Amino acid sequence: MTTIIDTPRHSCALGGALSTINAIDGLIPIIHGGPGCGGQVFYGQNFTSGYRGSGALGGVSIPSTNTYEKEVVFGGEDRLREQIRTTLELMRGDTYIVLTGCTTELIGDDVKAIVQEYKDPKKRVIFAETPGFKGGTNEGYEIVLHALIDQLARETPRIPNRVNLLGIVPSQDVFWEGDLSEIERVLTSLGLEVNTLFNGIPIDEIGAAALNIVLSPWVGVPVADRLKERFGTPYIINPLPIGTIDTNAFLSRVGSTLNLDPxxxxxxxxxxxxxxxxxxxxxxxxxxxxxxxxxxxxxxxxxxxxxxxxxxxxxxxxxxxxxxxxxxxxxxxxxxxxxxxxxxxxxxxxxxxxxxxxxxxxxxxxxxxxxxxxxxxxxxxxxxxxxxxxxxxxxxxxxxxxxxxxxxxxxxxxxxxxxxxxxx
Amino acid sequence: MGSPFQFHEKTMSSQKLPEPASCKNCRSVVPPREDRLGSIIAAGGTAQDLVHQARCGCLKNQNRSFSQTAFCQQWLAIFTLATVRDAVVIVHGPVGCISSLPYINVFNRLGQIHRTDKPVSGRWISTNLLEADTIYGGEEKLKAAIRSAENRYHPAAIFVFSSCVSGIIGEDIGAIIDGIQPDIKATVIPINCDGFRSKLWASGYDGSFHGVLNYLIKEPGVKQADLVNVINPLTIGRPDEVEIERLLGRLNLRANFIPCFADVQAIKDSASAALTTGLCPTYGEYLAKVLGERYQVPSTQKVMPTGLDNISLWLREIGRYLGKEEEVERLIAEEHKRIQPKLDALRARLKGKTVFISAGQWRAIGIPNLVADLGLRIVGVTTFHFDEVCFDGFEELTRRCGDFHASVSNLQPFEQTSILHQQKPDIFIGHSGETVWAAKQGIPTVMGLNLFHVFVGYEGVIAFGNRLVDVLTNRSFNKNLFAHVKPIYNDEWYTTDPFKYIREEAE
Missing domain, CATH: 3.40.50.1980 (Nitrogenase molybdenum iron protein domain)
Incomplete structure (x- = not known):
């Protein structure tokens, strides 16, 4: 992570944040960063993932403050306030998430304080610090999920047969949607209700699960930890299974954890x-x-x-x-x-x-x-x-x-x- | 409030261009286009308004209170040089600033296939700047990247692109390069293109050409009387070059296409050419201008050779500079006669259809000219930016096509959505990235930068006409798409003034 990379195989934290948000219905991103960040990572993270397109709201339709020299010199906080106001007015939605880029992090805009100015529960504004220099795509996914857990998730009664799937990063796993829907299919046939995070179940309900399943050896583990800390949800780490041997073992493990017979x-x-x-x-x-x-x-x-x-x-x-x-x-x-x-x-x-x-x-x-x-x-x-x-x-x-x-x-x-x- | 740009004070002719890097310590950068050419990215109204404001020097550099993400100058700087064959791209920034290279590599491989080469991927290295580097600096990483490029790939040139982060933390890539150059065989070239420093992504072309001019093109060379530099953007494909080669061949001239898909030697040879022209004046104006100043290579970049009037002018300019006026007139007459039957058939099919065009500056003039040749009616044009490079061309367009809706916008599909909802053209011709949003409105769409089809020259008029016929012959894809997508803007937006969010630049 600390060295140069010849022909990298991932984008930056902002790229991971945007590709994750693009997969969540009803979440509107607002980039607080440079004029080309959204375009660069759309082509560099989404489109290069088997030609995944803009979807409902993505690509060059993403609201962005497009910070130029003036903001770099004088600060970008006023520009951000203006952009949030106009985005709430123009873009259909109820939840907006401000994503910081490298420039606005380096100039030190206080984005946390600004989003707290918006108190309308029908137009929620949250934020995540996602400058590219913080890391790669996987880090961006985790940062966004932490933001959603900390700022959006509600205390809800536990749903005993509900599980969340963590650790699959849209676009970075090129087959994320197909992979998740297959895991959802087999878990559903065990009698479970599955929140893949990207299948329409409101993200607010992430705390309702009885079990979090991290489908990766490491990506998403900090997210599971955060959910355990906040909601007491237990988790298992089970990297993505392919084939009968590993999928059988996966179902047996989930079954024994939740008392189901697979x-x-x-x-x-x-x-x-x-x-x-x-x-x-x-x-x-x-x-x-x-x-x-x-x-x-x-x-x-x-x-x-x-x-x-x-x-x-x-x-x-x-x-x-x-x-x-x-x-x-x-x-x-x-x-x-x-x-x-x-x-x-x-x-x-x-x-x-x-x-x-x-x-x-x-x-x-x-x-x-x-x-x-x-x-x-x-x-x-x-x-x-x-x-x-x-x-x-x-x-x-x-x-x-x-x-x-x-x-x-x-x-x-x-x-x-x-x-x-x-x-x- | 911002003061209007004064064009007469900002023109190329009145502003001295940076000196060549004759000494090792030269740190010159090209001023961004908003300063050098008075370029603007936000305006809306009618074409004649825009022409009038341009002529009286009262175009204002406005901004938007709502904006959508677009491209930055660094991206276009990379696009300019990413396909140079024996070079390596290094981006001195976080890994995200290089992340679209696999996408650019699609253009690269496709372009090589069209040139009947076995495609080989480009080479690119990120210095992967991280949080700690923003505090302690990234000099060692940049040196490591340069050494790695040299040792692994043995290139003729290494292009080092700056980024917002390297700019803000104050990395002097030129000085770092000077320090390491003696140990490196490849010519290492700094490209200053921090994304935040210009509102015009087109400034990135200048940053790249400035680096090339100062570090690669050093000698005038032996003049070659039949060699014409043709500056080629990556988004104008090989089929277009084939048409240009055909036309120049008829005049016994050879094209030196630079910089895309050229090798370093071809770029160096540009100083020995008899003339420089280009496929897009917006793209190549700085390179052409400086080649003329430094090496006395005359240049003509009046138009993009798209649409009959433009092609004729493009050829006549070449004829005028190279003493081939008669051959050019013969060629024009023959070509007109040759394509006339096809043109008539297309006009009969397309006459009166309405079209809206959104494109980069010169394409936004070239394509309307072309479709006017085919008998379509222009209802609107959006150009990504507007400045003196296109004033004459744009004025000529209004003389030819009358008045129409016109706006200046760096993508911003929200404005486009509202405009198209109100204009309802038969066809929308646009740029990659934005056109899908018109398709989602159910409007038949044609890509204005299709690498598979020719759109320049005489063949381009016919090929583009055929493409327009196809899109009208079967509209079902976009129609079905429209029926199944949800609007992303609030209902009121579709009937609101599309330029509601354009505001004066705040001080």
Missing amino acids: TKVIQREEERVFRYIERVADFIVDFDVQLHFATVSEANYAIALNRFLVGELGWIPSVAAVTDQVPEEYRTSIGTALKLGEGLDPKIIYESDSGTIWDAIEKEKLDFVLGSSLDKDVAERIGAWRLSVSFPVTDRVVLDRGYAGYLGAITLIEDILSAIVARF
């Missing part, structure tokens, strides 16, 4: 997946599709992909480049999750710098690279097949496709094998 769901779903796997087995066997592969992705997908490809497809892993800057304290659990058996442990490289990652990949003997669109050239140089599964993705259009859970595993098999046959 046996029937597991049986039904596993049968379905293997109906398809049996059908594709001829192709896999006839063409000897047991490949040596590398992953270039954030920790969450590194775990999910390696475990699925090794544990269920029977492939041989080489390098797992983990591109998000995982704090030291979470690395042991990632290492444990990637202990896959003799000769089957991928070499884990914690590295955000693409140049360094490409150097490492070029040293390996590889058949397949699961990475981002940025890895096209290196895959070509070493003659490997390739599929874009991690941010940024500019060679695929992604809408509701996902790789998580049972249905996601079927989709992943289709996409991986399609990448191979597409060359024929």
Whole structure:
């Protein structure tokens, strides 16, 4: 995190904040920052995530103070007050969130004091400090959720079968929507009501859940901690599962935590997946599709992909480049999750710098690279097949496709094998 | 209250441009366009009002009390140089300021494919400035990034772009570069383009060209009588260049397209060309002007070669400078005759349809001219900014098309939404990013910067006409979209004065 980054695979805190807010209905962002911040991170975080567009309110429609030299010299507080007043007047909505950028943080505008001037409960104004220099996309997601928990969430009675899903960052997980909807589907079939944060359940109710599930080895854990502190909600950390083995284990874990029996769901779903796997087995066997592969992705997908490809497809892993800057304290659990058996442990490289990652990949003997669109050239140089599964993705259009859970595993098999046959 | 800009005091001719970096300590920067050219980003009314105000020097540099996010000059500075083939981009700022490079890389790869190359991704490095760096400075990181670029990629040039953060914390990228240059084989070039320093994203073009002019183009070289510099924006695609090459070829001239998809040597060669012209005067005016001043390469940048009148003028200017007047007249006559039947057929199909155009400064003149050739009626034009670079062209447009609604706006789709709701044109032609909002209003839309289709030259008139026919032939996508999206503005906005939020610049 502290060094330069060649060809980064994430945007800044503001980018993460905006891509998160863009996924939440009815939340209107107001950028208090430079004139190009919103445009840059729209193209650099949303659009480069499988061409995710503006949605209901995004892209260049986002209200922004567009701070110029005058604000940098004289302060931007008056300009912010003006922009909040006009935004409340013009933009349909009931909740507005001011996001600070680098310039307004550096010049020291007191945004907290300004938002407190707005007291109309029908037009709530909150804020989050999201300057790009505070960190990357994942940090922006966490900062926004902290702001929502601290300034918006209400004390509500606990709903015993309600769970929240944390740790999946819209756009940064290119398949966030498909992944979340599959997890929601399987949890719903256990009898749970699922708040994915992005499926229309008001964010105010985030404290009503009986359990928070962090679907990542580390992103969102501080959010779960904050919810535990404020509402006493327990949480489990269970990185995103792909395939029958990990999704079965996930359901068993949630089931045992909430006293639900997942046996029937597991049986039904596993049968379905293997109906398809049996059908594709001829192709896999006839063409000897047991490949040596590398992953270039954030920790969450590194775990999910390696475990699925090794544990269920029977492939041989080489390098797992983990591109998000995982704090030291979470690395042991990632290492444990990637202990896959003799000769089957991928070499884990914690590295955000693409140049360094490409150097490492070029040293390996590889058949397949699961990475981002940025890895096209290196895959070509070493003659490997390739599929874009991690941010940024500019060679695929992604809408509701996902790789998580049972249905996601079927989709992943289709996409991986399609990448191979597409060359024929 | 702000004082009106006085154009006669701000013109290029009256203001001395920065000197070349003949010494190592030169730290010159180009003044932002609002100071250098009196550019404005907020106005609304009619085209004739705008022309009148421009002519009497009473255009005011106004602001908006409500605004939406747009682009900054740094983004356009990067766009200008990101596809130079043997160069590396370094952005000295937080990681977010480089985050759209994978998007720019789409243009880059597509452009290479159109040039029948095997596409290779660009190279870009972020110095990843963090909170601690805003206190202790980021000099070491910038040096590390330059060394990394050199060692890994061995480029001919390294472009170092500044950012809001590097600007506010007072990093002198020029001085840092001077310190490290002796150890680096590549020419390292500072591009001063802090996002907050200009309201005009077009100032970013100047920042990039200023760096190129001061650090790369050093020698006049041996004059090449048939070489014409054609300054090419990234948003004007290879099909357009093919048309330009065809026309110049008929005049026995060669195009040196710079800077997009050029290598460093081609940029250096620009000093030895016989003439500089461009595909967009707004984009290339500073580079063309300074090449003329320093290396006596004459330049003509009167128009974008879009629409018949503009193409003719564009060609005649080349003919005039290079003594090829007769060949040019023959070429124009032949081309007019050649396309006439196709033009007639398109006019019969498109005559009287109403169109609203929103585009960057010169495109906002070029496209209306083109669609007027096709018989459409202009009901309105939004230009992203307005200044002396386009006064003549805009006035000419009003002479040709009569009066129409006109506004000056750096995107701001909220104004556009209200205008379009009230104007209800048959077609909206716009820029990427904003056009989707017109589509959501159910209006048939055409992209004004489509990299797959030619829109300059004679072929461009026909190709663009065909595109307009298509969009009228099947309107179902935008119609269905409109039926299913929710409005984002309060009801009153759709019938309110679209310029309600334009206000005087406060002191």
